[in-house]
Amino acid sequence: MVAGLLAAGLPASAFAQSEAPPEAVQDGARSSVGAEIRASVGGRLRDFYAPRGYWPLWVDERDIGKQADILLDLIRTSRIDGLNPKNYDLRELENLVEEARSSGGDPRLLARADLALSKSFAALVRDMRRPTKRVKMRYLDPEVQPRDDDPAEILRAAAVASSFTDYVRQIGWMSPFYKELRTAWVNFRVRWADLPDVAVSGDVKLRPGMKGQGATMLRRRLGLLEGSSYDKALVAKVRSFQADHGLKADGVAGPQTIEALNRPFAWYDRMLALNLDRARLLPGPWVRHVVVDAASARLWYYSGGRQDGTMKVVAGAKESQTPMMAGMIRYATLNPYWNVPTDLVERRLSRRILDGASLSELNYEALSDWSASARRLNESEIDWQAVADGRRQLRVRQLPGGSNAMGKVKFMFPNDLGIYLHDTPSRDLLAKPARHFSNGCVRLEDAQRLGRWFFGKPLAAESSEPEQHVPLPQPVPVYLTYLTAVPSGQGVQFLPDVYERDGM
Template sequence: MIAALLAVALIESSALAQPAAGQEGVRSSIGAEIRASVGGKLRDFYAPRGYWPLWVDGSRVGGQADALLDLIRTARADGLDPKDYDLRDLERVVEEANSGGGDPKLLARADLALSKSFSAIVRDMRRPSKRVKMRYLDPEVQPRDDDPAEILRAAAVAASFTDYVRQAGWMNPFYMQLRTARQGFAERWGNLPDVMVSAGAKLRPGVKGQAAVLLRRRLGLAEGGSYDKALAAKVRAFQADHGLKADGVAGAQTVEALNRPSGWYDRMLALNLDRARLLPGPWVRHVVVDAASARLWYFSNGRQDGTMKVVAGAPESQTPLMAGMIRYATLNPYWNVPSDLVQRKLSQRILNGASLSQLNYEALSDWGANARRLDETEIDWQAVADGRQQLRVRQLPGGANAMGKVKFMFPNDLGIYLHDTPSRDLLAKPARHFSNGCVRLEDAQRLGRWFFGKPLVAESGEPEQHVPLPQPVPVYLTYLTAVPIGQGVQFLPDVYGRDGV
């Protein structure tokens, strides 16, 4: 991932700014000190740049060091320990360097120490958690440990090194938003008393009685029996942070959120951070599909280019956690009907008098590339309905085809892909888990233009026209049950039962 980010940044970044004449001599002296003491993997970074310092601006350690120190101080949000990155020593060497009157030896020591700790925390932030099982289909998306030289080169060519460190530009934006939320949750809601709030009628400003007493206790307010302005303000703050409508009324959803067990939110945020850390940073051109929220995003050049609704797998036919490379589009696609649907639904329609041709389907002799088309009289539909015979059936291209006009393929043995859909009504639903595992797109044509840089148009009515992508694009199918929204986090239903918290 760092290598891909570096490639983009090298293309898009201007050359490193040339130092002022007075500063060049200072930096040359620092470079000489770095050359005399650098070793190991760090030398692979410093040597090609003439041992030029990375963290020094003029005769002082720059603001990028403050950004790194802040990142390390808050590393517990990543499930990491600040002590593992020599926090106290870093603070000391930076202070000594900045109070040393431009001493090249002190500045060189600080530069090397900062580079060492920076490459270590970047590596550890990106390292996958063992509790999240993502299936990787291609070597291009397989996680790997980037060496310190690659990590530092990517940082060195960032448009703003300070912003790159402060915003952790090597991580996916979802990760950083959830990380920020986890810090805020711990500060604002982590130490409140575990008090069960009465469920039932809505609690609103002006209400008095035991329910208001319990609500005040749960939110850490002074004892009292009324739903006053202070309580309403606290309820609104809680709602905003938890992705609920911030109206100051404690209805059923708000009370349910308040009554979750101690530590539930922190565990959920930690789990979803582990899922989000598997996603690449925004400089990598890629697509993310979140099955939990049934949404898709696509990124390139350091930004989010777009998003859209999708229909994801139903609980009984879940969209898997999977990463691969989208390699081609198929225009005018067939739909290979899943065997269970052929048995449960299609066979019943045929037995009730319909025909394959009327329904725009055809049956094939097997699942091979050279399968023969079967005449309908050859098929024992009762045997198919009883489960005694499996039959390959596919829907022909056309306006009613379940694949729509195009599907985007990242080859895998589960038959999962992204595709167009004529069933627009399902996209209007707030919960969109209806598919057999594949991902139905709200706007396949828009995504196709992003993939290919031009509209996707079939050359003829011929079925299954394959159009290779000029450059394959990574796609990540994930499952985020905590998603950033506004200034807070929305906690989504665990429709697949994967959270276990």
Template sequence: MAARAQPVAPADAAKSSVALEIRAGVSGKLKEFYAPRGYWPLWVEKEAIGPQADALLALIASVDGDGLDPRDYDPRGLQRLIEEADASPSPKALARADLALSKAFAALVADMRRPARGMGMRYLDPEVEPRDPDPSDLLRAAAITPSLTDYIQTAGWMSPFYMRLRTARSDYQAKWGDLPHVSVPDGVKLRPGGRVPEIALLRHRLGLPDGTAYDKALVARVRSFQSDHGLTADGVAGAQTIIGLNRGAAYYERLLALNMERTRLLPGPWVRHVVVDAASARLWYYSKGALDGTMKVVAGAKDTQTPMMAGMIRYATLNPYWNIPPDLVQSRVAPKILNGASLKGLHYEALADWSANPAPLAQSAIDWGSVAAGRSEVRVRQLPGGDNAMGRVKFMFPNDLGIYLHDTPSRDLFAKPARHFSNGCVRLEDAQRLGRWFFGKQPVADGSAPEQHQPLPQPVPVFLTYLTAVPTAQGAQFLPDVYGRDGE
């Protein structure tokens, strides 16, 4: 007996008619998106243009905050096509609106994603290099999300850091941007209960009524300013608070704009990736549109900075060696040997060269005085074990600077609010948890052999960035420019 044909739902029948009209009218890059999906509409729901179109129009209206011009995306033309489709929802009218909305959406996403030049990011792999996205790829990514409306409202193609800084910048302008820009004399410490004349200037600068009282209202306003600018919120206008006030709102708005451009280089949360921020010394990892976890890290010191770079984490190394940098061999290892220590006792070994299979060197064969004086160099590495500076695992994204993410036995540094102590690599607060996320299970070494390499099931992009303005629940917090990069 032949199978009975299933009835076609009215909504699907209507969409089929729209698909026929799209097929007749689509061309170019849009066709590369529509054709594989049978020309099925993206913006039509229940025989009408869906709410995702309203979300797109609302986003277009706000893109001046992204340095873009809303008129470039023809919001009036889109609105007219939507109204025509609403008034007379013929397949032809719905198809015209669907194609126009897709074209505007793809153009907007491409423009929002396009990075500014001179941001200092170094790209190690072609997979992470910025490129002009194909409209069909942008539309395909949008079409597979659970809710296109939510995807547009959150701009899910942008990094969450970018979107939160975008909101914070708007909020900052509203909160602090229109206050009087008058200078408060430095060299004085203004505190509650004080009656000095400078308090009148402080009140005026913070938009409070005239007067000379350091009252509860002024304490609250000072605390709010301090909290929003990364200062200790004690309500006392000391040297750092007065410096911040005298910089003016324009300075901080430029800083927010600079950091937005840095975060524009980061992927959206639908891309499985890792972000390391050297300024705040934190790490985040994302997949499937959500934040999967975060942790503290120890980043490079001022003299040995963690660079801005992006690459692909391709494998983990279990039971790793630590190749000690030559400057540390000179300043730390050689003096210990000259004072009677042994390489074996330090759990180190010396090697003839930097090749993959170097010959070992006897301690006695090395002129340690020459090494300590900086006249010669020798390769020294720390053997695997509980005291190894790399801990039990390091995650590798090959680069010529020797930068990677790694475990560490030095746990005390994670308790510090400022964590800039490494030689450039990134020490992880919880390397085992990150390993489980990378592999889907805990990577385990096969015995005690050193340097066991395990490839990730899929390489994962990692972005090492530098954010001196970071989003918070209250807006944004400004961090010290430890590496001196903001002035660049």
């Protein structure tokens, strides 16, 4: 059950609260509404209501609370989530809520509405969190494997939130990426779905004050009155479009704005649906976890219901992509070696050796094999021409030090792809707006700050000894994702599809 609470986005400590109802809950068990719930509740809902003395969840004093209206709105707009409102008994719920509210506090009708709302809420939360078939995430550990939560666990997590109303309003069981992108999509549809499908020429930059055919087409595309002037009304509409599409809101229709205007709304709908499905796989903020988005090359970390921090990262290049995967960060390695990928040994390092450099002066060493007991090789034992020609694969690692590609620390979530988070001495790459340069691993802007968050104290090696493994006090989930549509202010920013995954 504790695992279910964690998946629902609340700390395990909340479970104890739900199993030990306060005095008010015990009094509620004797209330008339509670008595009606006791008499009629069954199945898995009883597992939720019984430990809380059959105290109603949706009734505030003698009426259905506003959290029910928020739930009904969520169900009405659930097509955004790829769901069907009919699956959650929308019409029946609307009728039950209206009947209960107009009954003058009839305990029987309030109890019926409370149970129906709980049933539909649990089903909606379960389905909203359920992965879709078109997005694939590789799960490395059972702790991060998606599962269908029991209705009682879903309701229990909601009931112990500090404000149940806010929990429903803020979709507190979902990732912040999901709820913000969902809200942005709803607003996006309202504002831009019904515009005329008119192509705007991109031959010239359209500026305020201009007149002519370009301004005429731009006005038509944005649904303004006919005319040929790039006037104040058109400037305001262009700025609004730019802001909602994550573009610089300067009112000038340059190439990026024209490109965005000429995309059909169906393209935006598909992109938002795809990225909402990707965000669906991320946990809620109450789960202590790390998110790495390879598309934007950024990292976020969460705990206690909030974002604790964010930083830039360097993600994999197009030819060596950072995969979508989730696992448990279990330990840090201080003073790490860097095991050089064999293709780099063949294409780069071997050439330098053949040109007269030595492994020792480059701060590398070669090993006999990839086992834990591998022997260090003398340079005279190595046929570097065979390595350069691809006739021999050679294990080479870079020794710890200031120039080591891993920096001072790497954070490990064991996987067979050799992907992890690590420090980096290559600070120049972090200053670039597009940061896709690595061999698949994630280079961190501030590894020490992330280490303090993991360990609750500064992370420092006890000596100069290589490869000092330090277990985390508690393993932390990490999710490597790929979000090419992200919330931005009041709108959505559409990022370049560097890995060409959006057409899949």
